Structure formats: C-alpha cells, structure tokens
Amino acid sequence: MSQKSKRSLKEKFALKNSLIKEALSEFLGTFILIALGCGCVGQAVLSRGMHGGPMTVSVGFAMAVTIAVYVSGGVSGGHINPAVSLAMCVTGRLKWTKLPIYILAQLLGAFVGAAAVFGIYYNAFMEYSDGKLEVTGPNATAQIFATYPAPYLSLINGFADQVMSTAVLLLAIFAIFDTKNNSVPKGLEPIAVGLLIIVLTCSLGMNSGCAMNPARDLGPRLFTAVAGWGMEVFTCELANFHADEIIHFCNILEVYSQASGDSASQDCWAINISLFISLAGNNWWWVPIVAPLLGGVLGAMIYVIFIEIHHSDPQSGEENEAHAKYELTNMA
C-alpha cells in the first residue's frame, strides 16, 4: 500500500465522528482482551494443566489487558470495561452520553472474542470432552469463558468480592493516571495496569475468578449460551445460598438508603431489589455485572476522597502545571 493510496483510502474511509472511532477502538480492545485472556484460561483447562496453570493464567490475562489498552488507549482511553467507563462518567472524565455506546462496543467485542477462542480451539474442545460442552463436572469448559463461583461461595461474599476487587482496580487505575500523584510515565500506563491485574488475580481470584468487568463476563457467557453450553450458564446457582441471606442483604441496603434520608428513592430501592432478587437472586450471572459497576464507582470515590481532593489548589501554586496537564489530556 503506497503512501498515496493510503492517503486516498484515508480520505474515503476516515471517520470524522469521534464516537464511532471510540466504539471501534473499544470493540477491538475488548476483543483482544477476551481472545487472549480467555485463551489463557482455555490453554490451561484444555491441556489439563500441561501447557498452563495459575501463573500463566494470571500473567497471561494481565498482559492481555496491557495489550488491549495499548491498542485502544490512545483513541478511546482503553476502558475495555463498563465498570471503568461508568466510574469515568461518575467522576466527570467521560460524557454520560457516550456510556451506552462504550458498553455496547465492549459487550460486542467480548462476544466476538469468545467466539474466536472457541474457533481457534474448536478441535481441542471436541477432543477434550468428546464433543460435549459442559458447564459443571470434571470436563466442564464453560469457566474458560465466563466466571463461576467456587463451591463454598455465598451470595453476600461473592458480591462483596466483586465490589472490593473492582474498587481496588479503579482506585489503582486512578492513582496510575493521576499526574499530581506519582503517576506512571506516558506510554507505560498499560504495563502498570497489567501488573495491577497480576496482583488482583493472584490475591482475589479464588472466590469467583475475579471478573471485575461486566463485559468480560456477560459477553462470553452469552456466547456460551448460544454456542452449545445452553442456558445452564445463566442458571448456575450459588451452592450454599440461603433465603435468610437475601433478607439480610435487603436489610443492609434498606438501612443504608434510610440513612441517606431520601424516602422516595428508598422505596424505589426496596421495590427494585425485591423484584430483582426474586427473579435472579440465587443465580450467579448477575453478580459480576452489578457488583463491578458498584465497586468501580466506590473505588473511584475512595481515591478522590482519600487522595485526589487534597492535592494542593490548582488556583494558587499549580497553574503552570494545570495548564500543562490540560494540554496533556487533550493530547492523550
């Protein structure tokens, strides 16, 4: 492709609309995240530990995040995760109007990425379990794509696990990109994020595989549902789930919303939660969607409250710096 023909191609096809650009970028980034990340799980599971184990999965998935952020970072910020996008909206770093497009692109990318893993290891899947695609049991392969809870896990514990791990994820991402803190030099943030994923999967991965990302979990789960594993991927229940836990869970939320004093929103909460749990309650699939979204916002808030808000005032001392930074964000 000569420079000339490239320029003419550019004239014809280059997108002027930055939102479509960003959607393409998030789609491609999330595709790579899932194709390589779930590929690592696939290699470890399908080879029955011969070509992979906890370390290759942890390091491999982390580096999949790194590469995905390199691919999509410059155009769309490299969120590749609805929980990240939501936290960016809440803290005023992404327009709310862009959020649905970002999330849709991420979900689609994850779905197609899961399809790529299935395609590349099609022969291996057939060999592994004589063509049967199972969600549970010794030949289960559904956990290559979406996350499933450990047998001991209760709803509250699993929910808290996803809230906390995503909170730490966002808290650390905010630190890594905070130029008033000890931020990572430009162009190396994706590697620091990768190192963050290594420690998160090594420390908080045992309960339910540490999804921390609604698109990473729902996209591949949808794919497995249509590709032959069936609806069992959605109806897989938490093993030691008890009714009293739901009630306890609701009570906590009620107390919390009462404390915040807004009685209208409180009723709304109570009704919504009741409805939701009566429908989805003792299934796992909704936890790695709802909990990371909450956790991400929580982590971002904690970082802002503990660290960012106390940086010295931009008005007085830091005008020069703020100015330089403004240009940086425009550029980055």
Place this chain on the structure above:
Amino acid sequence: MSQKSKRSLKEKFALKNSLIKEALSEFLGTFILIALGCGCVGQAVLSRGMHGGPMTVSVGFAMAVTIAVYVSGGVSGGHINPAVSLAMCVTGRLKWTKLPIYILAQLLGAFVGAAAVFGIYYNAFMEYSDGKLEVTGPNATAQIFATYPAPYLSLINGFADQVMSTAVLLLAIFAIFDTKNNSVPKGLEPIAVGLLIIVLTCSLGMNSGCAMNPARDLGPRLFTAVAGWGMEVFTCELANFHADEIIHFCNILEVYSQASGDSASQDCWAINISLFISLAGNNWWWVPIVAPLLGGVLGAMIYVIFIEIHHSDPQSGEENEAHAKYELTNMA
C-alpha cells in the same frame, strides 16, 4: 460528579494540613499492601495450592507493594512501612515529628487490610477448616496474615534474617531513588521496588516469610488475635530456642555498648534487654517488629557510607551534573 460539584466538594473537604493528608495516604497504601499481599498468601493457602504457589505469592506480594506505592507515593512518599519511615527520619528525609503519625496510619491500614482479607475469604476460611481458625497444624491459617518462623529457626538466626533483609531493602530503595546514582526514571520507582520485593521474597523468604515491615506483621497479627485465632498468635515460640542463646545475644549487645563507651546508656541497654527478653524473649512476634527497624537504619547507613557520601560535592559538582542532565535529555 460535575466539575462544579467537585470544586465545591474540594472547597469543603480538602485538607490543608499536609500531615493528615499524608496519614490518609499511608493508611490507604498500607491497606492495599495488606489486602492484596496477604490476599495472595490467602489464595495459595486456602486453595491448598490449586490457585497459587511460591511464585504467585512472591510476584503478587511484590506487585501489591508496587500498587500501594503508586497510590501513596505522590502524597506521603509511599513508605507503607515503619522501617522505611524510621530510616527516612534517621537520614534526614522525614521530620521526626511525623514519624508517630506515619507509623500509626500504617498500623491501622494493615489492620483494616487484614480484616478485608478475612471478609473477602470468609466463606473460604469456614470451608477450609470447618470454622476453626488455627495457628499451627495442617489447617493453620494464621500465616496468611502475620509471619511465623520455620520450625528450624533460632532466635539469633531469625533476628539476623530480618535485620539483613530489611537492610538490603532500604539499601536498594536508597539506590533506586538516588538521582546521583543510576536512579529509576520518575514514575517507575514503584515498579523497581516491586522487582526488589520479588528477589527478596525468593531469596530470603524461607526462614520466616520475609516481613521486613513492622506494620505488615503487627497489624494483621493484632487482627488475628481479636478475630478468632486468639493470643496464640503472640505466644508462638521459636522451636529450638535455648536459654544460652539469649545469654549469648545479651553478651554481644553488652560488648557492643561497652565498646561505644557510654556507661550510662550501657546500663540502660542491659536493663532494657533483660526486661524485654524475660517478657517476650522466646516468642516470635517481637522479632519482625524490632529487627526490621534496626535493619532499615543499618541498610540506609550502609548505602550512605558506601555510595552516597562519595558523590561529588553538591556545591561545585551539581552544576556540572545539571549541565550533564541537560545534555542527556538532548541526547536520549
């Protein structure tokens, strides 16, 4: 959160007192260190090696340090370790008046971090040992939080181990941040510190888990004491501890203090040591508190004496250096 509401929040809550900011930062950093670091140990122990092993613990704990330093580095220096803070005071890089606040914040952060690990893995702890929280035996889980000596370890060897590993830690940290040596570029020091932790835990981790940090050890130990493991976490003794070792140890210290010639302080030493050892002597818990504090100062001293003090004179030389650096940026 719009920019406006953020600004008003900032006006209301932003801390003017830098010491409180720094305490918050050290608290949050140490919380992350323990939540993620001890989380790695927890995952390896509670999964009985299925989801982790020596490598995930070593790399995971190291990256927990990296992330913790990114979170707290820009505000409070990212010490997350009383031994580091003390060495910084001794070498004139931190005001002595700040030291108690730093240490308190670190201890609190470590305590809360340990609670987070227990909370997130509550179901797993219950499953692991049928609800019993044990300090010793095949189902022991106390070593997830604090460090315990290997069965063969003697007091002197364990004490020397903690002195030496913390000395190397501080020595290397001083090198990593010494801009007149081959220092790490700004913003990447936390990653270099993480690599340092990898080698320290791979090489000096076998005797007693390589705490090198009084807050990292005491905070979680206090948590286990109140959370159900009981006072056994403090009374756990060194297995092959012998009375003659204490005497030998005291003699060494006496000789040392006699050599320094100050007879008043010498008596004081002798009395204190005698009292202390008669109380805590053959327990392990005080070693990863006292030894790292000594070792950190020792390591900092060694770096200053071997390397830093011989850098060319700041008055005459620094201009040259500044000049050299200017050329470097042009060149690099």
Place this chain on the structure above:
Amino acid sequence: MSQKSKRSLKEKFALKNSLIKEALSEFLGTFILIALGCGCVGQAVLSRGMHGGPMTVSVGFAMAVTIAVYVSGGVSGGHINPAVSLAMCVTGRLKWTKLPIYILAQLLGAFVGAAAVFGIYYNAFMEYSDGKLEVTGPNATAQIFATYPAPYLSLINGFADQVMSTAVLLLAIFAIFDTKNNSVPKGLEPIAVGLLIIVLTCSLGMNSGCAMNPARDLGPRLFTAVAGWGMEVFTCELANFHADEIIHFCNILEVYSQASGDSASQDCWAINISLFISLAGNNWWWVPIVAPLLGGVLGAMIYVIFIEIHHSDPQSGEENEAHAKYELTNMA
C-alpha cells in the same frame, strides 16, 4: 582496542551499504531469537521438566524476542520475522526490494541459531535418547527446534490458529509503535513486544506452539532435517486430516476469489492451491510458513482500518500536537 585502532578499523570495515548492515542486523537478531528461544524449549524438554516448564518457555522465549529486538532494532527495525517484514512492506514501511534480503538473513540466522542450540546441548541430546534424534514418541526432540501440531489438530484449525495469532501479533506491534496512539516510550518497545509474546504463547500456544514466524519455524526445521532427525520433520502429517477438509478449504478460497471478481487471478488461485495441496497438503511444515505471512498482513490491515486511518489529519492537527509534546519533554 584503543580509540585510534578502532577508528582505523572503522575506516577499513564499516559498511556504507545500509542494506548489508540491515541484513547483518537481522541475521544477528534472528540468531539470538532462536539460540535463546529454542534454548528455553530445549532446557525444558531435555531436563524432562526439572529445569523448565510452560512458564519458563513462555517467559524465556518472550525475553529472547525482547533481547533480539534490542540487538537489531536500531539498525534494521528488529523484524526478525518474515511475517513482520512482509506486513511492513504491504503498509509502506519497508521497501519491497529489501524484503528478499531481510527474509534470507532471517532464515540464515534462524538456521545458525538452531545449530548453536544443538551444539551447546550436544551432550544433553546424546544423553536424552542414547544418541537417537527422534521426531515423535516419548523421546522426541524435534519440537525443540520447529513447531509440530497437537495430535487433535486439523488443517483448517491449525491454519486459522497461525493466521489469527500472527494477526494479533502484528496488530499489537502496530499499536505499540503508533505514536498517535498510546505508544510505548522510545527504547522500551522491545519490552512491550516481549510482554505481547508472553500472552500469545500463554493463550494461543497449545495447538501448535505458536510459531507466528516463518523463519523461526523453517530455519530450525531445515537444520534438524540435515543434522540427523531426517526428512520426517517435513513429512509429519496432521493426525486427523481428512480429504474433505481440503476440498472445503479450496471451496472457501474459490468463493473468496470469485467475490473479488477477478476471473484471471481466480483461475490462477485455483490452480496454485490445487497443485500446492496435492504436494504439501497433509503435511504440517508449510502451515507455519504460509499462515503467518497471511495473518501478519491481515493484522496490520485490521489495525490500519480500525484505528490508524481515523487519527486526526496530519496537516491540521499535528502541529498542535508537536507543540504540546515539546512542552511535555520540557516538563517531564
């Protein structure tokens, strides 16, 4: 060697012809890639897992790529891979006239690198299998040098595997070096490429060892053919290869070329494919040569179409950006 004698050496031997320089550089880079990379596989295989496993092979091979790119990056771009060189030609980043020389140098370097591995582990090879150099069976050692398909792998799946992994490789390389995206700082790209190789080998390595590089595969395969393993290294067949797969494969290609509408080239395709498959078809060796070349171009195209082509116009926007960057270097 004094500065003087070095200068005179330089006058005598320094190459003015940049193509020869680049060929030397690619030769040396690919030599190091194979000597160290295949050395890692050799250490794991010949020690029967005692001194290596999936993790040392994955990380070791990745760091071999990193070092090889450091050695050859500044002079020839550090391609060390015909698939990379071809993709660079197709996207106008390397002159087509240089391509044959690059590929020849890479092949030679890989051949000599394989010889170095055999030489350094000569005693170990002799010990391993009593002097017999086998391609299959429990004492097989040919897989130390070239890649071989897993027993379950079909032609289409293996071909698609190599197309996809090389596509992701090139896509990510383009992102890593794209200064309008979130590119890696100059001098650290080889490390980012190494991290990319880690995730690729951890996620897509199970089907056939993830060659992604015609020189890396053919060079060592040629060496084994002449060094004692014999022609079996070329005639090793895909285990569950079926005639109908070839036919299906041809049909796909026919449909594709019919769609592109050029009937002359279409006939040419059909004849070439038929001839080729009747000759080489059910052997594996040609797949890691042809598929990576296709995949590399595909990945580069995808990056250009999804990301690069949409960057804001160089005429208008770049000046502002250059300005902002100038301030950045002053600031950093």
Place this chain on the structure above:
Amino acid sequence: MSQKSKRSLKEKFALKNSLIKEALSEFLGTFILIALGCGCVGQAVLSRGMHGGPMTVSVGFAMAVTIAVYVSGGVSGGHINPAVSLAMCVTGRLKWTKLPIYILAQLLGAFVGAAAVFGIYYNAFMEYSDGKLEVTGPNATAQIFATYPAPYLSLINGFADQVMSTAVLLLAIFAIFDTKNNSVPKGLEPIAVGLLIIVLTCSLGMNSGCAMNPARDLGPRLFTAVAGWGMEVFTCELANFHADEIIHFCNILEVYSQASGDSASQDCWAINISLFISLAGNNWWWVPIVAPLLGGVLGAMIYVIFIEIHHSDPQSGEENEAHAKYELTNMA
C-alpha cells in the same frame, strides 16, 4: 542525622579517589548479587522445592542482578562481573589499570555475599543434612554457592557453553547501552539486563547453571572451601571426561595459534595449555573462570563487528543523527 552533621561527615570521610569509590561500589554490588542471587538457589534447595523452583531461581537471580546494577551502576558502571570489566577494557570503555581493582572488589564482594547466605540460612543448612555440608549426593548444598556441571557434560561442551552464554550476555549488554541503536532509556538499563538474565538462565542454564561470571563462581566456591565443604568443591571432576578430549582441545588451540602465525606466542600457548590442563584439566572449577572471560570479549567483538562499527560516521553523520534525535524527542 541532621543535614549539618551529614555535611561534616561528608567532609571527613568522602573519598576523593574515584578508584576507591568504584571499588566500594563494585564490592557492594557483587555482595548484593550473591547474597540475593545465591539466596534464591538456597531457598529452592533447602526447602526441597517447597518455597522455590526453576522459575523463582531464574527470576530471582535476574532481579538480584537488576538491584545490584542499580546499587553500583552510577558510580562504577555496575559491572559486578570480571568478564564484563574485561570486555569493557578490551573495547576501550574502562582503563586497563582499573581492571585488577575491579576484579578484586568483585571477588571480595562475592565471597562476603556467600558468607551472608550461609549465615542467614545457618539453621536451615544444619537442619537440611544434619550438619553435614556435602558437595555431591541427594543432600548436596555446594551448588547453592558455585556452579557444578550436569552429569552428562564434557569439558568441550561445558567450556563452549560458558563461552557462548557470556558472549550473548555481553553482546546484549552492548546493545542495551548503545545509544546509536535502540537503547534502553537511562535508568531502566538494569531492568533490561535483568530480563536478559531471565532468558539466559531459562535457555542456557541446564548444562552448568549459567555462571557467566568468574567472581560469581570463584568467590562463593572459595567460601565453601573454607566454610566446611572442603577442597572437594575444587576437585569435582567432569563425569565423562576423556583424555582424547584434552588432546583434541589442545590441537584446536594449536591450529588456531599456528593460523595466527606468531611462532613465539604459539610455543608459549602450547606450553601454558599443557601445564594448565595437566594441573587443572579434568576439574570443573576453572571453566567458569576462563570461559566467561573469553566469551565476554568474543561477544563484545561480535557486537562491534556486526552492529556498532557500521553506525554512521560520528564526524559527518552524528550531526544528522543528533538532529534526528532532537526531532525524536519533540515527537516521542
């Protein structure tokens, strides 16, 4: 320590003699290399694989090199290896007069580092083999300190192994520091060197542990000789050593020196080699001393001949290049 007292300390003790500074720096660097590096081997061996394995040794030793280079890099260049120092002398980057001091400091540092490992793991050593310090057999611990050949290794193969691995080491170090190639940014070279050590130990570590450093091998070997392992650490023979190999080896050297045509030096060679081999010949200990020195120079030469000598001329070309680099910093 206040700034004042520090300044007065500086006045009293700061060394004006740069050679003594450099010796201190090399001593400290090599001490850390051995204390941490051999510590990693010690942890893996003494825990019988419980707390370490091939991966922790490889990564740990590599990061020990990284830290050692950070500690000593700014003052003495961070050689911590006589083979590096010799190669630097041969290529005119270190004064020949400094070489003996560098080597002595490195040897001393390695000796003291080995003593530190023995001290820190004293209890573990006693526990491991009931107080017996053995060089061979299932309870051997001498390999924690110095390197020993694999049972299958012959003299020529072992010698070639050390020549080649050290050649690649120096070749890559020259590339990493060559600012006219794609050099690593200032302050990150030690990390790149660490990554290089990872791949070298993963790929060329099986024959004899990949010493590549006369000080790293001889210093700890001397320590073990005096600390209780006895002279067996020097008399350990290559298992399948044959007299005809020596003769063959001598013949190669004779042919080589005849080819260089200088009959006086030729006789000298022949006599020296004969004497040497009759004394040390079938022992292993001299190989990791002599071979790395040769290999280091060889690798440096190969880099100069293949890459460095062909960089465009400093007189005419450097201005262009400097210009290009200026543009690069603006752009990057």
